[in-house]
Amino acid sequence: MSNYVDDHQSKNPNPAPDLACVSASSGLAALCADLARAPAIAVDTEADSLYSYFEKVCLLQLSTRAADYVVDVLAVSQQVKMLAPFFADAQVEKVFHAAEYDILCLKRDYQFTFNGIFDTMVAARILGWKNVGLGNILHERFDVTLNKKMQRADWGHRPLSAEQLAYARDDTRYLLALRDLQIVELQNAGRLEEAREEFERLTRVEPTPRRFDPDAYWNVPGARDLDPAGLGVLRELFRFRDAQARKEDRPPFKVLSDAALLRLAAARPTSPRALAQVSGIPSYVLQRYRAAFLDATARGIAAPQHAQPRPHLRGQPPLDNSARTRLVQLKEWRKRRAATRGVEPDVIVSNDVLYAAARKNPRTLDALVTATGLGPWKTREYGEEMLGVLWGKHR
Helix, strand or coil: CEEECCCCCCCCCCCCCCEEEECCHHHHHHHHHHHCCCCEEEEEEEECCCCCCCCCEEEEEEECCCCEEEEECCCCCCCHHHHHHHHHCCCCEEEECCHHHHHHHHHHHHCCCCCCEEEHHHHHHHCCCCCCCHHHHHHHHHCCCCCCCCCCCCCCCCCCCHHHHHHHHHHHHCHHHHHHHHHHHHHHHCCHHHHHHHHHHHCCCCCCCCCCCCCHHHHCCCHHHCCHHHHHHHHHHHHHHHHHHHHHCCCHHHHCCHHHHHHHHHHCCCCHHHHHCCCCCCHHHHHHCHHHHHHHHHHHHHCCCCCCCCCCCCCCCCCCHHHHHHHHHHHHHHHHHHHHHCCCHHHHCCHHHHHHHHHHCCCCHHHHHHHHCCCHHHHHHHHHHHHHHHCCCCC
């Protein structure tokens, strides 16, 4: 391992140790040995979603109570699975802030399984903290101000700067101290079991492969105001954008924004001169893709979109009228319950749970659990109330 010592000064009571940067298999083996001796480790990741079509994990940050580590997973990609036993070990607590995204990314890229999770953002929400972003929490609780200048950095680019490493390190450096504080507050509030249940649910989230939906142009804001010819142009531009983004390995929005798609579809330019007069699109973009834009416009005009596109449904199937009524009633109940507790509504139960309950309309607690996947704590706390809403006893 090579060491990089940042000069970030914090008011955290624990002085910052040196930062160990792991970029070789030997360093990763040494890291695994260090982790094996720690009962709790803070974890975070950095990915390149702002710079790649198919995002990937680029950094893995880990902090014990004695050391901070940044693993360059692009440099040791073939050996990263050495960490699989660590993530699967229920006896070692992995402390994240907003764990779901990190877990999904690590499952997608390395097929890790997870046990023993603590999520400081989830804990903050259960406790009813008003500001649950990590920067806000650390400022309020530890008088620490994080440098967020690198939030939009390209984490896939090498070499990494000292500022990037310091930024990455700070995302885990304080999490164990925050976890200690939250454990006490959760216990005092009688909410630790509730939190543990939600942490366990996070271990079971699963990534879904990215698939391009050629009809998803219907979801572009403003698409439904276009006439058939304009909608045909939008369809062709939308499909060109995705193909070009794949070719360049860039996010589609970096090829052309949704707003620019709509402007081109509304204007329907058929000549280079008309294309140049479309406002709100950078000149270099018009120049770079001029031929492709004109070709897409011609195809769209030649094949207007008269039928309503049908994007692939995401998540749950549509509800019938009775189920929609039940969903409204459940949301009203949840809103009242959340206001009483002083938390956001989805802390009570998630939208997915309400949706499934409204659609299945279960009559018993067992049926409610089967329909929604509601955990034991929430079943005891809210199950009878939900059934009462569904069957007219608690309106």
